[in-house]
Structures are given as C-alpha cells and as structure tokens.
Amino acid sequence: MYHSIVARISRRNFERVNAHDYEPLLASCTPDIHHRFGGDHALGGERHDKEHLRAWFQRLGRLNPTLRLTVSDVWVKGLPHDTTIVMRWDAVQDMPDASPYVNHGVHVIKMRWLKVVSIDANEDSQAVERACAVFAAHGVAEATAAPITS
Known part of the structure; x- marks a missing residue:
C-alpha cells in the first residue's frame, strides 16, 4: 500500500512539472x-536547497514552455x-525552429517520511544542450545562462 501511494505521488509531481505548478512539488x-x-548548460548542475531548486524549476518552465513528460514506469523500494x-x-x-525534441531518462528520487531529500535526473544531456542552443538562436538569452547552482 505504501509503495502504491508513493508511486501515485511521484506521478502527480511529474504532472505538476508539465503544468508548471512547482510550489506543491x-x-x-x-x-x-x-x-x-546532468550537463554543462543552463539547466545542468547541482542544487542543495529548496530556493535554488525553485529558481531552477522556474528556468525550466521559461526555457521549455511546452515540455511534456510522460512517465512510463515507477519502481518504489524501501520503508517510509x-x-x-x-x-x-x-x-x-x-x-x-520546428525541429523535433525528444528525450528520455530516469530519475532516482530519495524520500524520508514522505519528504523528497534528493532528485538525481539522468537524461540525454546533449539533447538538452542542443535545445538550449536552438532557443538561444531564437533570442532566448537565458538558454545560454550559467547553471543555477548552490
């Protein structure tokens, strides 16, 4: 039962990213x-607090306004x-520029007592970097900004 609740919460959080509804997440x-x-681009790097993660999500939304994540599998292991x-x-x-953008990846998320303590996003960082370059070429200056890190 616990694992199915956590899986449902996790799927809902990905839907929140699609909707740019970051505060509940x-x-x-x-x-x-x-x-x-991963990657050496405007979305790459590591953050170590909620405020920098908030700034990162806001940038994600500005750089990828139509991003649509579709979760195919969720595995949950462990106790609360x-x-x-x-x-x-x-x-x-x-x-x-009407070019296709597709990516795929895996997130490894750690929780303690239903609070997320870490998110490790593993995706095709070169696809993200290419997308940033396309946005930059179309006048989105933030696409070449330094990563948000803390």
Whole structure:
C-alpha cells in the first residue's frame, strides 16, 4: 500500500512539472534538497536547497514552455524512513525552429517520511544542450545562462 501511494505521488509531481505548478512539488521537498541534472548548460548542475531548486524549476518552465513528460514506469523500494523511487520517462516539446525534441531518462528520487531529500535526473544531456542552443538562436538569452547552482 505504501509503495502504491508513493508511486501515485511521484506521478502527480511529474504532472505538476508539465503544468508548471512547482510550489506543491517544492512543498514535498526538504529545505536541504539535493538536485542534480546532468550537463554543462543552463539547466545542468547541482542544487542543495529548496530556493535554488525553485529558481531552477522556474528556468525550466521559461526555457521549455511546452515540455511534456510522460512517465512510463515507477519502481518504489524501501520503508517510509528510507524510500527510493526510480521513474522512467519520455519527453517532447515544441521547438521554435520546428525541429523535433525528444528525450528520455530516469530519475532516482530519495524520500524520508514522505519528504523528497534528493532528485538525481539522468537524461540525454546533449539533447538538452542542443535545445538550449536552438532557443538561444531564437533570442532566448537565458538558454545560454550559467547553471543555477548552490
């Protein structure tokens, strides 16, 4: 029962990202959340607190306004004091030059007592970097900004 509740919460949080509804997701995180997103681009790097993660989500929404994540699998392991969630997903979005954007990846999420303590996002970081370059070429200056890190 616990695992199915956690899986449902996790899927709902991905839907919140699709809807740019970040505050409920952030409310489920500890103040010292650790977030890692691979790559050397505007979305890459590591954050170690909720405020920097909030800034990162806001940037994600500005750089990827039509991003659509579709979760295909969720695995939950552990007990409430130490839970690991693995989520496999696919992503698409509209690009300003009409080129296709597709990505896929896996998130490894750690929870303690239903609070997210870490998010490790593993995706095709080169696809993200190429998308940032397309947005930059179409006048989105933030697409070449330094990563938000803490």
